Each structure stands twice: as C-alpha cells, then as structure tokens.
Amino acid sequence: MAEYAHPETLATTDWVAKHAHDEGVRVVEVDVDTKAYNEGHVPGAIAWNWNTELCDTLRRDILSRQQFEELMERSGVAPGTTLVIYGDNNNWFAAWAFWQAKIYGHRDVRLMNGGRKKWLAEGRELATDVPKVKPANYTAGEPDPSLRAFLPQAQAASAQGAAALVDVRSPQEFSGEILAPPGLPETCQRGGHIPGARSIPWGKAANDDGTFKSADELRALYASEGVDGSKPVIAYCRIGERSSHTWFVLKYLLGFNDVKNYDGSWTEWGNLVGAGVERGAAAKAAGARQ
Amino acid sequence: MRAEEYAERGLELAGWPVNVASYRLGTEWHAKADNVSPGAALARATGTTRDEAERKVLARAEQLLGRTRRQAV
Numbered sequence: 009m010a011e012y013a014h015p016e017t018l019a020t021t022d023w024v025a026k027h028a029h030d031e032g033v034r035v036v037e038v039d040v041d042t043k044a045y046n047e048g049h050v051p052g053a054i055a056w057n058w059n060t061e062l063c064d065t066l067r068r069d070i071l072s073r074q075q076f077e078e079l080m081e082r083s084g085v086a087p088g089t090t091l092v093i094y095g096d097n098n099n100w101f102a103a104w105a106f107w108q109a110k111i112y113g114h115r116d117v118r119l120m121n122g123g124r125k126k127w128l129a130e131g132r133e134l135a136t137d138v139p140k141v142k143p144a145n146y147t148a149g150e151p152d153p154s155l156r157a158f159l160p161q162a163q164a165a166s167a168q169g170a171a172a173l174v175d176v177r178s179p180q181e182f183s184g185e186i187l188a189p190p191g192l193p194e195t196c197q198r199g200g201h202i203p204g205a206r207s208i209p210w211g212k213a214a215n216d217d218g219t220f221k222s223a224d225e226l227r228a229l230y231a232s233e234g235v236d237g238s239k240p241v242i243a244y245c246r247i248g249e250r251s252s253h254t255w256f257v258l259k260y261l262l263g264f265n266d267v268k269n270y271d272g273s274w275t276e277w278g279n280l281v282g283a284g285v286e287r288g289a290a291a292k293a294a295g296a297r298q
Numbered sequence: 299m300r301a302e303e304y305a306e307r308g309l310e311l312a313g314w315p316v317n318v319a320s321y322r323l324g325t326e327w328h329a330k331a332d333n334v335s336p337g338a339a340l341a342r343a344t345g346t347t348r349d350e351a352e353r354k355v356l357a358r359a360e361q362l363l364g365r366t367r368r369q370a371v
Contacts, residue, residue, distance in 0.1 A: 040339050041330070041339045041342060043342065044342075047323065047328065048299055048301070096339065097332065097339060125319070128301040128319075129301070129304045131300045131301055131304065132300060132301075133299070133300060134299045134300060134301065134323070135299075136299070183371050184369055184371050185368055185371050186366060186367070186368060186369065187367070187369070188366075189333055190314040190363050190366045191314070191333050191338070191340045191359065191362035191363045191365070191366060192333075192338055192362075194367070199369050199371075287371050288371055
C-alpha cells in the first residue's frame, strides 16, 4: 500500500491524546457548528470560529496577513509551534484553517485524522474548560498565491482547460437540482457547475469514521475522473470549505504539485452576471451548457 | 467526561438522506443530524434520553429539509 505523500500533515487521535499539552503544540478545534466546542473538546484545545476569526468580516476574503498574525499571537502559536487542527463534519473548516495557515507559511500544521467525530466515537476524554493561552509573537510569510485560485483562474481553466476543475459538492448541487445543500439557505442565483468541471464529492475521500481513505483509494478515485496530477487542479464547492478538504487530499496526501482552492466557489460563479453554467449529471456535462 | 454510547444511523427525512449521531455526556443525551452527502450539520438537540434528543433533532432537521426546493434539470 502506498504511503501518503506528506504523512507529517496528519495527526492520529492517539498522538493528540498523548501530545495535546506538550510545549510547542497547540490544538485548535474549528467546527461548522460553532457550539460544538462548548459541549466538550480535546483537553487543552482552543477554538476558532470560522465565520468571525477565519475570514475578513467586512469584505469577502480570507484573513489578511495582519489578521492571521493577530490570530496566531492570541492563540499562543509561534512560527515553530506544531499546530494541530480538528473539527466536525470530517474536518471541513479545520481544512479551511489549515489552508490559510499554509497560505501564510506556517511550517508544521496537521489535521487530526477523523476529526471531532472520531474523538467522540472513541470515547476519549473531553474538557469543557477554555484553556488560558499565553500570547506568542508571530510573523507570517507573504501569502502564497500558488494555493489559492481567483475567478480569472477559474474562468481560464473552464475556457482553456489548462487546469482540471474539481467540483466537490454533492451530485444534486453539481447538476443544478438544488441551489444549496439540503436544509441550508440558497446562496446562488443559478444552479449547476462551472463548464468543464468534474464532479468528485468531497465525502468520497473519507471513510465512515471520518478518516481519510488510503493513498491508493484516493489516487484511484481522482484518476477515474482524469485528475492525476499531470496538470494543475482547481477545487471548488459553495464557499470554499469543502474544497479545502479536497485541496488537502490532493496537495498533501497525494502530493500533487499544483493544487489551488477556489474559495469564491459557487457563491461567486453562480451569482456572476454572464457566467456560463452547465447543468445536468456529470456524465452529461459536456453537452448541457446554457 | 467522555462521549458514551456513541451511535450513528441513517434514515430519510423529507425525501433526503440524513445521518443522526447521538451519545451521552454525563447524564445528558446529545443528538446531531447532518444531510449526509454534503455533510452539513442541520440541527443539534439535547434530552434526558437518546429518544428524546433524537426526536427533537429529527423534527428540526425535517423542518429545514422540507424547505429545500428541487429545480428542474
């Protein structure tokens, strides 16, 4: 069985149980459900709120370099800290935080494999106290543009095919049958997908216990849709968090060289005046432009 | 404190597949529902029994899922 390309970017629940309180280790929980942390969390873990602390709350953007530095400093994270991130929904927003940490050059970031779900299911110790954190000094690197796609790059990938577009939403969102995940508010004017995109839902990369599938399984999954690392990849979803999960898989577990997360995603493309949209199931995508 | 008696099950609500996870923290039961394929959390609830927590969470999830509009494709 093949190894992951970068196994050092994963931490097992066992490892976290043993090292969460080590000096030089900071464990952070990032959930979709921002109340989950208060219910009980990994002892020693702090929490980041994805919709107030991991984005610019005035303009639609990720954290600025200064905002990222401030977050690290108040979280007691120094440049040499081993940052272990985990969360609910198979690490969706944990992967979003991981992605931003890599954009700003944090060296040692890891996802806890299986996330919050695995920790709970294993019956591991939970704490409800919020640890006191000694602030640290932090200088972030310049943002790494190779990890993030903006609209013009997505448009070029769609028009010219220079990069593989991977849509990681559900098949029903991809086809245009629904405009948002079932039960959630609709956040776009048009349903469907970016012309030329392949449908590879994020969840196919995860086992039932929330851990990532093996490298062999992952390689076969993406290769079956023509995504084999031979050309650049742009992953997208609705707002960029599910695609962070896939970005992590392609970049760090499979070791593809050029993988970008398009965080504008469908809330940008599906609201864009004049943007081409394809509808229909994956196999029919090529002939269904509107 | 630990999550005890953790269990998950799948079912269909308002025409959509749903996953429900429930467990006990101390004396309180917690239940959560997500919409499976996209995996988004729909609702959470607590109760004095597993049944009570799941009943509450499923009621809320069904309410939310019932609002989902299907488009002609």
